Amino acid sequence: MNHLPDSTIPDLLAKADREPLSVAEAVELAEAILSSNGCSADVAAILSRNCVAAERDGTFSHGLFRIAGYVRTLRSGWVDGRAVPVVEAAGPALVRADACNGFSQVALDAATPLLLEQARAGVAVLALRNSHHFGALALDVEPFAEQGLIALSVVNSMRQVAPFGATTPIFGTNPIAFAAPRRGRAPFVFDLATSTMSNGDVQLAAREGRTLDEPAGIDRQGAATVDPRAILDSGALVPFGRHKGASISLMVEILCAAFVGGQFSHEVDFTGFPGAEIPKTGQTLILLNPQAGRGPEADFVSRIEALFECMEDAGVDRLPGERRLAARDRAARDGLRIAAEHVQAMRSCLDV
Ligand code: NDP
Numbered sequence: 001m002n003h004l005p006d007s008t009i010p011d012l013l014a015k016a017d018r019e020p021l022s023v024a025e026a027v028e029l030a031e032a033i034l035s036s037n038g039c040s041a042d043v044a045a046i047l048s049r050n051c052v053a054a055e056r057d058g059t060f061s062h063g064l065f066r067i068a069g070y071v072r073t074l075r076s077g078w079v080d081g082r083a084v085p086v087v088e089a090a091g092p093a094l095v096r097a098d099a100c101n102g103f104s105q106v107a108l109d110a111a112t113p114l115l116l117e118q119a120r121a122g123v124a125v126l127a128l129r130n131s132h133h134f135g136a137l138a139l140d141v142e143p144f145a146e147q148g149l150i151a152l153s154v155v156n157s158m159r160q161v162a163p164f165g166a167t168t169p170i171f172g173t174n175p176i177a178f179a180a181p182r183r184g185r186a187p188f189v190f191d192l193a194t195s196t197m198s199n200g201d202v203q204l205a206a207r208e209g210r211t212l213d214e215p216a217g218i219d220r221q222g223a224a225t226v227d228p229r230a231i232l233d234s235g236a237l238v239p240f241g242r243h244k245g246a247s248i249s250l251m252v253e254i255l256c257a258a259f260v261g262g263q264f265s266h267e268v269d270f271t272g273f274p275g276a277e278i279p280k281t282g283q284t285l286i287l288l289n290p291q292a293g294r295g296p297e298a299d300f301v302s303r304i305e306a307l308f309e310c311m312e313d314a315g316v317d318r319l320p321g322e323r324r325l326a327a328r329d330r331a332a333r334d335g336l337r338i339a340a341e342h343v344q345a346m347r348s349c350l351d352v
């Protein structure tokens with residue numbers, strides 16, 4: 001599966017050791033690594049942009065740190081880096097997509113023209129199955145809000161969250177992302193795991209030897225713990241907000257497995273593929289045309305801007321998504337300083 005490394009890779013890795021890379025250079029690096037490890041040109045381009053966008057936005061749990069995991073999973077044969085998704089209109093407001101054991105973002109890209117066409121009429125729903133998601137979900141919804149639509153998406157993953165009242169992991173970290181257009185500025189976006197923390201952040205804390213700020217999970221005996229290693233070592237994360245977050249996580253399982261025809265997180269089994277890390281699950285995306293709900297005379301954007309102003313008057317000092325946009329601006333200005341450990345992990349992706 002592996003080809004000789006692209007000659008640009010060692011140069012960019014050496015540069016990353018010394019100084020920040022521009023966003024474009026980081027995309028070039030990630031794309032070359034993925035292309036050298038079994039991805040088609042289209043897939044490598046989509047995934048590298050996605051992964052670097054997470055890094056750029058300061059979502060380090062799903063940024064360049066994940067490249068080595070992508071590569072290990074590609075090499076294991078669990079995911080098909082050359083899959084060509086199949087997209088079909090399954091109704092006037094329903095698009096069904098089969099990622100064909102490839103990456104979700106690639107299938108979403110293929111489904112986007114049809115989704116936009118349907119959503120202009122009022123609503124469109126994407127039911128995506130047979131897909132692997134290892135990224136930040138904000139990036140799946142934000143482009144639709146840039147086109148003037150409201151977007152809501154959910155993804156399930158692999159068993160790592162104990163339902164409220166249980167000590168065995170059943171749910172995934174099951175994120176939800178929502179985006180809505182704003183007037184003259186980047187869309188409003190929130191994006192959150194339905195667990196106390198994402199698995200990616202727990203892994204980063206474990207690598208850096210950090211104790212968690214609060215008990216985000218349980219150890220193998222079921223006791224609450226702030227030790228990230230205890231969570232990862234046969235323990236579990238827990239849902240945010242106790243039984244309330246657990247219900248939302250359960251909803252994500254239903255929407256991403258039962259609805260789309262995929263697997264529940266607890267059914268994902270890649271034990272036959274040593275090295276695999278990326279769950280094969282499902283995704284649901286709902287798009288709404290904001291004007292369709294209110295009628296043409298009313299202005300959706302004015303209404304939400306008024307709400308944000310009201311929140312600001314009440315003392316809210318920042319909206320969800322503002323840290324992400326500030327990180328994006330910083331990355332455009334200063335480039336991306338990549339942690340030495342992650343540069344080294346990317347270098348290991350050149351070993352054949
Ligand atoms: P965070 O807890 O860091 O943030 C969740 C949301 O809350 C963000 O929209 C964030 O905005 C907002 N927020 C945080 N602090 C504040 C505040 N003080 N006031 C207002 N809003 C705030 O995210 P998670 O750790 O839960 O998730 C991180 C990433 O992991 C996400 O991108 C998610 O999609 C991804 N993930 C992916 C999975 C997958 O299966 N692919 C599984 C689980 C997670 P801001 O970003 O601006 O800080």
Ligand code: PYC
Binds near residue numbers: 134193
């Ligand atoms: O960080 O929890 C996570 C995660 C699961 C799948 C992809 N990311």
